[in-house]
Amino acid sequence: MVTLNISELYQVDKFHDLQLTLRDRWKSTEVFDTSETDVLIIPSVSIDFQELKNVEGYEHYEERLLFSLMRLRNPRTRLIYLTSTPLHPSIIDYYLQLLPGIPFSHARHRLLLLSTYDSSLKPLSQKILERPRLLARIRQAIRIDKAFMVCYNSTFWEAELSLQLNIPLYAAAPDLQIWGTKGGSRQIFSQCSVPHPDGSEEVWDSADLATATANLWERQPTLQRMVVKLNQGLSGEGNAILDLRPLINASPGKASHQDRVSAIANSFPTLRFQATQETWANFSLRIPEIGAIVEAFVEGEIKRSPSFQGRINPSGEVEILSTHDQILGGPDGQIYLGCRFPADERYRLQLQELGLKVGKKLAEKGALERFGVDFIAVDQGNNQWDIQAIEINLRKGGTTHPFMTLKLLTNGRYDRSTGLFYSQQGRPKYYTATDNLQKPSYRGLLPNDLMDIIAHYRLHFDSGTETGTVFHLMGCLSQFGKLGLTSIGDSPQQAEDIYHKVVNVLDQETSQNNNNYSLFSDYAFPIAGDTSNYS
Incomplete structure (x- = not known):
């Protein structure tokens, strides 16, 4: 058992006291999302290198939180985004031009981009702490009484950065991360009577x-x-x-x-x-x-791998955000490839009920912000599904950025009575998303090349129809031939058609032999397949 000395306990208490200021500043979800705020984005992937090394292109995963730039649609929001190495200017321009109703120059004026200029394997948060002048520049730029910090995952590096800057971290505290481990997840499921293997x-x-x-x-x-x-x-x-x-x-x-x-x-x-x-x-x-x-191992002829996504607000309220059907690959269907929103209507409301139970238990323990729950769903026949919980994620996950992209672009609402998301025009929205569109032929494409292709073939998201594709992980493209995208439509079929149009165009533009090899080709976004205990 790990024990803390008096000094460490003081720091833990100080960190928790700082987090409590979030509750005082933002009494409700509506105020939290629309108030005058400075948001400090620290997309540090603070995970042991042994875990990261099998994820090709992980060096660019700091880009996964760039959907946060769409928070600038609120004209009262200012945002500071830090990265290990500078981001390509065209990537930033791409996101800012997605903002409906906000002049580009106005959004750009409220965005500060900072970099450590350090490509080493250390977590970004550690790199920032090692640079006192960079810390001082952040302090000068941010309004302490109106600020909070957001991260990819919360460790003691992020907690220390929060304390050094005197800015509350909106995430589950590091000492609560045990509930996001495999063993901790099983304890939570038992405590709130959620079925699990x-x-x-x-x-x-x-x-x-x-x-x-x-x-x-x-x-x-x-x-x-x-x-x-x-x-x-x-x-x-x-x-x-x-x-x-x-x-x-x-x-x-x-x-x-x-x-x-x-x-x-x-x-x-x-x-x-x-x-x-x-x-x-x-x-x-x-x-x-x-x-x-x-x-x-959960056996079954017809299995799915759905997930639930929720948010614990500073007030302690648990908010249902979304459900997804995850697309898995690998030798036994356990590697995350992508997702569809929403999950199948035959079990999405059941996922909401189970996910809400987990969220309330996490809230009791003091957790904050994003959490996800992964499940296995087995078809029992007669429209009945056996749902088993597999894991809790106390961090931003593969379903976080596509859903937040949809929400921030459309300013729509999630209807928990149906499990659907509606735009302000009242249209239900659907998407197909991936972090793992990867092909050898894509290597060598620069961000500007991708922008040319997007513009020529009109692949971009259209704010008028609120359909189209939003791209991410563009920094992975040249070296690894890897790209992320979220294809949004007014029906599940339209979303998938938009996705496949993007793939076909990229194949056409990058392969003289038109070799349509795809990471997804063996899975083709299956509605049913032999998936297993993904986590």
Whole structure:
């Protein structure tokens, strides 16, 4: 157990007191979103490098919060956005020109872009703290009594930055991040009676993992597969599948408990990892550092991987933001590729009910701002779905930026009675989104090249019809051939058609042989498929 000394406890208390000022300043969601505010955006991906290294192009993931620039549609908002290295000017221009009804020059005047000019692997928040003059410039630029800080994920780096600047951090405090781990998520689900797969508590070495796996098998003798998960993971990269079928001779009723534990331990090197570069030798070294769990693999002929997204406001109110059907890939369908909004109407209201339970429990524990809950939904027939919760995310996730892009562009509203989002004109809106449109032929495209293609083929978002595509992760394009996009339509089919038009145009513009290879080609945004315990 980690213990804190008196000085550290004082800093924790000071941080929490600073967060409480958010509650005093913003009494309601409406005031919070529309008041005169300075927003400090720190898109630091403060995650261990071992977790990040399997995400190609992660160096550019600081761009994922650029949807926040659309907050400038409120003429009373000022925004400071920091990055490790400077952003390409055309990327900034692209976002500012999306703002309806706001002169470009007015929005640009209220935006301050700062950079550490440091491309090292350290988290951005750490880089800022190491630069006293940069800290001083932020202090000079921001109105302390009207400011708050937003981040990608909250660690002690972000808490220290909050304290150094005397600006409250609008995010779950670092000491609450345990509830966003695999083991912590399972505890929350139990506490608020949300269905979830049978599994273990955290274990901290391979021997205990083998014992926990054997115990789970004995409780569930008919299991065919289990999922072994590092306690902290990103986009399903820390997951592995244990196939029990080759271990039939060690199954309950055929072998002793100790023989079963030994057989499982011997099978760990054969785990099927979701990250292509992962090995048991590396995976097992991570267990003493961050822990691991094992849980039952949810089987089913027709499965989906929906998610819920909510927000805990400074007042403690839990707001339902959205539901999605996630698009997963990888060896066993556990790697996040993209999403559709909203989730299927047959279970989206059930997702809202379960997600709200989780949010209220997190609010009781003092959490703030964004949280997500990932689920597995299995078709039981007769329009009935078995919903199992898999994981809580206490950070910005893959569904955060597409939904906030839609919300900030249209200034519309989410209707919890239907689970639909309506524009101010009363039209329901739908989208298909991805962080992972990646092809070798896209490499070498500069941001300006993409702008030319967008303009020539009219692929941009049209504020008149409120349909079209909004692009992100444009900094990944040249080196990695990787791009993110959110395609918005007035129907699910229109949104998907818009998405595929973008892909076809990019293929046409970048491949002389018109080779339409796509990361999604094997999945084609399936409505149903063999997905599993994504986290």
